[in-house]
Amino acid sequence: MSWLMLFIAGLLEIVWATAMKQSAGFTRPLPTAVMLVGMIASFWLLAAAMRQLPLGTAYMVWTGIGAVGSFVLGVVMFGDAVTPARLTAAALIVAGILVMKLAS
Numbered sequence: 806m807s808w809l810m811l812f813i814a815g816l817l818e819i820v821w822a823t824a825m826k827q828s829a830g831f832t833r834p835l836p837t838a839v840m841l842v843g844m845i846a847s848f849w850l851l852a853a854a855m856r857q858l859p860l861g862t863a864y865m866v867w868t869g870i871g872a873v874g875s876f877v878l879g880v881v882m883f884g885d886a887v888t889p890a891r892l893t894a895a896a897l898i899v900a901g902i903l904v905m906k907l908a909s
Contacts, residue, residue: 807857814850815870817843822875826883862909869902 821843827836847867855863873895879885 807854810850811854811858811863811866812870814847814854815867816874817847817850818867818871819874819878821847822871823878823882859909862905865905866902869898873898 821840824836824840824843827833828840829836831837851863851867854867876885876891876895880887
């Protein structure tokens with residue numbers, strides 16, 4: 806159950822990061838509200854997952870899901886650049902998450 810909570814917390818990190826971008830510096834109320842709710846829920850689930858999972862593992866997986874997911878959404882929604890170096894960096898993050906999960 807803790808891995809599922811951690812996964813959902815990571816997805817919510819993507820939600821709040823994307824909403825932060827869409828809030829236009831907190832000038833748009835709805836994206837700002839989505840960001841705040843997503844952030845609180847993400848942190849709450851991360852804290853709950855950390856009851857069972859090691860700190861380093863939980864934090865790395867959470868940030869990795871958020872980083873790679875935000876990268877993908879940035880490309881799809883905002884036209885962020887896709888370069889070999891950026892793809893390699895994202896692949897290395899995913900590899901690190903998988904190794905951390907296997908080591909747990």
